[in-house]
Amino acid sequence: MKLLLTFSRKSEKDPGRQPVIARLVKETGVLINVEKANINSTAGEVLIDVPDADADLIRRRMEEMGITVRLLEDAIVRDETECIDCGVCIGVCPQKVFYFDEDWKIHLREGLCVLCGKCIRACPHQALSQQQ
Ligand code: SF4
Numbered sequence: 001m002k003l004l005l006t007f008s009r010k011s012e013k014d015p016g017r018q019p020v021i022a023r024l025v026k027e028t029g030v031l032i033n034v035e036k037a038n039i040n041s042t043a044g045e046v047l048i049d050v051p052d053a054d055a056d057l058i059r060r061r062m063e064e065m066g067i068t069v070r071l072l073e074d075a076i077v078r079d080e081t082e083c084i085d086c087g088v089c090i091g092v093c094p095q096k097v098f099y100f101d102e103d104w105k106i107h108l109r110e111g112l113c114v115l116c117g118k119c120i121r122a123c124p125h126q127a128l129s130q131q132q
């Protein structure tokens with residue numbers, strides 16, 4: 001299950017300045033896979049993947065540490081009224097999120113997206129957006 005973490009790094013006490021992921025792996029034994037990280041001097045956003053059975057525990061412990069946690073099940077939203085089932089998104093997605101069904105209609109697989117944004121930029125009909 002994918003969790004999107006956002007945190008402050010402004011002061012030394014902020015969670016973004018602490019080794020929170022390493023600490024949680026050590027404390028819980030849960031293997032946390034970091035899939036993407038955007039971190040600057042004042043804030044950070046990190047996408048992690050954890051086993052489904054451990055997601056509640058990791059989410060609770062992260063929140064206790066002052067991190068904002070969002071569950072990313074449907075990370076990308078497709079506007080069915082705009083989509084023309086052209087398949088461009090299938091070609092650009094590195095995670096194989098998109099696929100055609102037997103009627104050549106586009107569908108999305110949940111839980112695979114790493115929020116790279118390539119499909120959003122590539123869609124010729126602006127049918128894709130990131131879940132808010
Ligand atoms: S690229 Fe856009 S219009 Fe084309 S199939 Fe994907 S979502 Fe639909």
Ligand code: SF4
Binds near residue numbers: 076112114
């Ligand atoms: S944001 Fe990236 S990983 Fe997610 S569905 Fe679009 S292309 Fe695939």
